[in-house]
Amino acid sequence: MGSLVQVIRVPVSLGDRSYDILIQEGLLQDLGSCMKTIGLSGRVAMVTNPTVHRLYGRKAAQSLRRAGFRVYSVVMPDGERAKTLKWTAKIVDELVARRFERTDVLVALGGGVIGDITGFAAAMYLRGIPFVQVATTLVAQVDSSVGGKTGVNHPWGKNLIGAFYQPRLVLMDTATLRTLPRREWVAGLAEVIKYGMIADETFFEFLEQQVAPILALKQEPVQFLVKRCCELKSSVVAKDERESGLRRILNYGHTIGHALESLGRYRTFVHGEAVGVGMVQEAEISHSLGECSADVVIRQRELVQRVGLPVSLPPLRFSDLWNTMQHDKKVAKGQIHCVLPRKVGEVEVVSLNRHDVSAWFHGKKGRRK
Ligand SMILES: NC(=O)c1ccc[n+]([C@@H]2O[C@H](COP(=O)([O-])OP(=O)(O)OC[C@H]3O[C@@H](n4cnc5c(N)ncnc54)[C@H](O)[C@@H]3O)[C@@H](O)[C@H]2O)c1
Numbered sequence: 001m002g003s004l005v006q007v008i009r010v011p012v013s014l015g016d017r018s019y020d021i022l023i024q025e026g027l028l029q030d031l032g033s034c035m036k037t038i039g040l041s042g043r044v045a046m047v048t049n050p051t052v053h054r055l056y057g058r059k060a061a062q063s064l065r066r067a068g069f070r071v072y073s074v075v076m077p078d079g080e081r082a083k084t085l086k087w088t089a090k091i092v093d094e095l096v097a098r099r100f101e102r103t104d105v106l107v108a109l110g111g112g113v114i115g116d117i118t119g120f121a122a123a124m125y126l127r128g129i130p131f132v133q134v135a136t137t138l139v140a141q142v143d144s145s146v147g148g149k150t151g152v153n154h155p156w157g158k159n160l161i162g163a164f165y166q167p168r169l170v171l172m173d174t175a176t177l178r179t180l181p182r183r184e185w186v187a188g189l190a191e192v193i194k195y196g197m198i199a200d201e202t203f204f205e206f207l208e209q210q211v212a213p214i215l216a217l218k219q220e221p222v223q224f225l226v227k228r229c230c231e232l233k234s235s236v237v238a239k240d241e242r243e244s245g246l247r248r249i250l251n252y253g254h255t256i257g258h259a260l261e262s263l264g265r266y267r268t269f270v271h272g273e274a275v276g277v278g279m280v281q282e283a284e285i286s287h288s289l290g291e292c293s294a295d296v297v298i299r300q301r302e303l304v305q306r307v308g309l310p311v312s313l314p315p316l317r318f319s320d321l322w323n324t325m326q327h328d329k330k331v332a333k334g335q336i337h338c339v340l341p342r343k344v345g346e347v348e349v350v351s352l353n354r355h356d357v358s359a360w361f362h363g364k365k366g367r368r369k
């Protein structure tokens with residue numbers, strides 16, 4: 001077993017559904033023993049995709065077997081397109097065929113797609129069986145594996161079907177981030193910057209100072225960054241598990257971000273890139289309304305740019321942007337609820353009307369001339 005003493009532990013406090021997030025370079029080899037320690041045993045269906053299976057499937061399965069689990073791999077296609085009810089049903093079919101019981105375990109080995117669908121299958125099968133997430137992308141480590149939102153897409157929209165269902169354990173081996181495609185890695189950093197902006201100026205400063213070592217994937221700053229994001233997200237989730245209020249601050253950058261993803265038919269930007277642009281633009285809106293100083297806009301733009309994320313809107317018409325923003329879930333009576341920064345480390349939820357957004361959009365154009 002590796003040196004478990006160095007493992008970073010972030011507790012997620014949700015009463016009798018509390019669990020730990022464990023973070024360490026090389027931790028994958030201890031997956032089985034970590035699961036045994038929290039009382040899990042029996043059989044494991046390990047859901048993954050061909051990419052992650054090739055890289056980490058054997059190591060994960062070996063660790064599970066060493067700890068006494070019987071392991072079955074369920075390999076589904078890679079990518080967002082497979083995050084469907086059809087593939088959820090296939091996972092469940094596998095569990096039924098193997099006669100999995102309430103005490104057996106589903107393990108998600110992969111990024112956000114695998115985590116979301118596996119968690120949803122775990123929530124449904126026998127009204128809930130134990131579920132463990134092994135998060136292998138930056139997005140999964142700082143965002144999707146924390147908080148218990150599980151689900152799949154419907155042809156008419158992303159994440160339309162789902163459940164709140166908490167895992168028993170989340171394991172993050174930061175060494176797995178080294179094999180991530182560069183674009184995925186950088187895109188994940190948008191969510192990281194988001195946490196600094198919404199809740200922690202000291203963390204934002206840390207990011208400003210450590211851009212180079214972070215981009216070079218030096219383990220010390222990367223482990224710290226993952227830990228801090230997990231702490232920040234889990235403290236928000238602990239106060240508002242079902243998104244009735246506070247949890248909405250996690251949507252910072254996403255009102256415009258989602259609109260850009262949708263307008264580009266999910267081809268122009270990957271999610272994190274759209275969030276990078278979204279944060280920069282939403283800060284500008286905040287400034288145009290007098291809610292934050294120009295410093296905040298400039299400081300955030302610089303950091304977003306330095307990590308290699310886009311900051312500017314692609315060419316688009318105001319009416320298209322406004323109409324698409326209204327399709328977002330946060331709409332109420334011709335107004336949009338948008339998370340805007342007041343300063344670095346502090347945001348508020350503001351209602352915007354068409355006039356507010358139009359003034360910013362057309363003011364921008366004026367300035368560009
Ligand atoms: N549940 C939540 O709260 C929440 C929050 C944010 C995002 N999400 C969801 O997460 C999904 C996006 O997650 P993602 O960005 O991790 O995408 P992803 O799961 O598709 O992973 C991105 C790519 O990286 C590959 N990959 C994974 N780990 C790797 C590794 N270690 N080395 C090399 N390649 C690796 C994957 O096979 C995939 O091709 C979306 O479906 C989104 O809706 C959910």
Ligand SMILES: [Zn+2]
Pocket residue numbers: 191254271275
């Ligand atoms: Zn996001």
